[in-house]
Amino acid sequence: MLNWWFLGPALALTVLILSLVVLGLQRGARVQASEPGARREMRVYRDQLKEIERDAARGLIAPDEAERLRAETARRLLDADKRGASELGESPRAMKAVALGLVILTGLGAVALYGREGAPGYADMPLADRFAQAQDMRAARPSQDALETAWQNDPERPEAAPVEQQYLDLMAQLRAALTERPDDPRGLRLLAVNEGNIGNYAASADAWMRLIDLQGAETSVADMTALAEAMIMATGGVVSPEAELVLERVLQRDAQNGTARYYLGLMFAQTGRPDLTFRLWRGLLEDSAADDPWVPAIRGTIEELAGIAGVRYTLPPQTGGGRGPSAADIDAAAEMTEAQRQEMIGGMVEGLAQRLASQGGPVEDWTRLIGALGVLGQTDRARAIWSEARLVFADDAGALAQIDAAGQAQGFGE
Numbered sequence: 001m002l003n004w005w006f007l008g009p010a011l012a013l014t015v016l017i018l019s020l021v022v023l024g025l026q027r028g029a030r031v032q033a034s035e036p037g038a039r040r041e042m043r044v045y046r047d048q049l050k051e052i053e054r055d056a057a058r059g060l061i062a063p064d065e066a067e068r069l070r071a072e073t074a075r076r077l078l079d080a081d082k083r084g085a086s087e088l089g090e091s092p093r094a095m096k097a098v099a100l101g102l103v104i105l106t107g108l109g110a111v112a113l114y115g116r117e118g119a120p121g122y123a124d125m126p127l128a129d130r131f132a133q134a135q136d137m138r139a140a141r142p143s144q145d146a147l148e149t150a151w152q153n154d155p156e157r158p159e160a161a162p163v164e165q166q167y168l169d170l171m172a173q174l175r176a177a178l179t180e181r182p183d184d185p186r187g188l189r190l191l192a193v194n195e196g197n198i199g200n201y202a203a204s205a206d207a208w209m210r211l212i213d214l215q216g217a218e219t220s221v222a223d224m225t226a227l228a229e230a231m232i233m234a235t236g237g238v239v240s241p242e243a244e245l246v247l248e249r250v251l252q253r254d255a256q257n258g259t260a261r262y263y264l265g266l267m268f269a270q271t272g273r274p275d276l277t278f279r280l281w282r283g284l285l286e287d288s289a290a291d292d293p294w295v296p297a298i299r300g301t302i303e304e305l306a307g308i309a310g311v312r313y314t315l316p317p318q319t320g321g322g323r324g325p326s327a328a329d330i331d332a333a334a335e336m337t338e339a340q341r342q343e344m345i346g347g348m349v350e351g352l353a354q355r356l357a358s359q360g361g362p363v364e365d366w367t368r369l370i371g372a373l374g375v376l377g378q379t380d381r382a383r384a385i386w387s388e389a390r391l392v393f394a395d396d397a398g399a400l401a402q403i404d405a406a407g408q409a410q411g412f413g414e
Helices: 004-032 037-056 063-116 125-140 144-152 165-180 187-198 201-218 220-235 241-253 258-270 274-287 293-310 327-334 338-359 363-375 380-390 397-409
Strands: none
Touching: 037 063, 144 241, 165 187, 187 220, 187 380, 201 220, 201 327, 220 241, 220 258, 220 338, 241 258, 241 397, 258 274, 258 293, 274 293, 338 363, 363 380, 363 397, 380 397
16 A cells, blocks of 8 residues: 555645646746747738838839739738747647646656655554554564574574584583582683683573672673673574663663663664664764774664664764773873873773673783773772683683783782
8 A cells, every 4th residue: 555645745746846837838838829930920021011001102112013012021921820820729739748748757757766765565654653563563572582592493594613622622521510510600601701702602691691690789790791792692683672681781880881782772773763773873883982893883884774763964984993002001101190090091991891891802902901900000800800811711821821921910810
């Protein structure tokens, strides 16, 4: 069914414009009909006949010459009169044909354009109905378990990257150890991180849940964020109702959390509210560093979202961004006052910490974060990051040595 709510006013506007065009053409026809070319000739020939009569009466031309001129001018006058009658009959018909052609072409063009750019198969849906439909879509989402099962059975799901057998053997030992010590927080954290590293996101999410339940009120925002991301990865990128609840808990404790803001915006896009996605992602993009992991995805879609939201938006140019404070930044900060240090690298440190907590990163980023927190005087936090890094890189002797060196520089040790 055509969307008559939209098509009706469009047709009315088209008819109005065409009416104005036709009236203009008719006016032009009347102007032309008032004195067409043949009529002007007839007026000239009549004037010539009068001039001949005056010249003959004054004796300026001979009688036989006057007669010849009268006959020739009268003949031309009759020919012009015949052409004038033909123009008067053809001009309105031509204008009517032009007007009819405009009506047909404009109508066909409008229908073709609507068929290509519009949605002729959709019924009218006021904005309130669209919002209500989006709300119903959001409420009717499948559960986390159902989405995980659907993703596992999806024939288009990409194959997981191959994992070395030694790594798989270590994972088997870790799982076995946790069956004997299910409440070991260190083991659960290792399991959660490494299950995610090999693509077992559902198992990773389960380990994060167990760890969070064990920690209770002491659970960090970083752990909750990691749980939400593992849940979303386990469903192939779909934000389930359960994952949404975790994201809301994260934002209640950290309203500026980039990972949670990104995935909440994704949820709105998946449930029929891309306008809300645009609002969330626009603010997130303005708050983000260039190397934040969600920036490429936002930049690739936000202009389209703006169009859907009815907002004129121009994507700002990409700006450079580092991977946290460099060694030079930290050395310079050591010579500053506490307030100056906070102003210089505080923002960079927070961005780096959030990214490592949600996305992970190379060992160099972890050592850089430990050193930066130490310079800022956040010793307890630096120690916590150092302990977490030792768990993350427990199976990498070279990386673990770098982590331990960074810890020793801050006075940490086993």
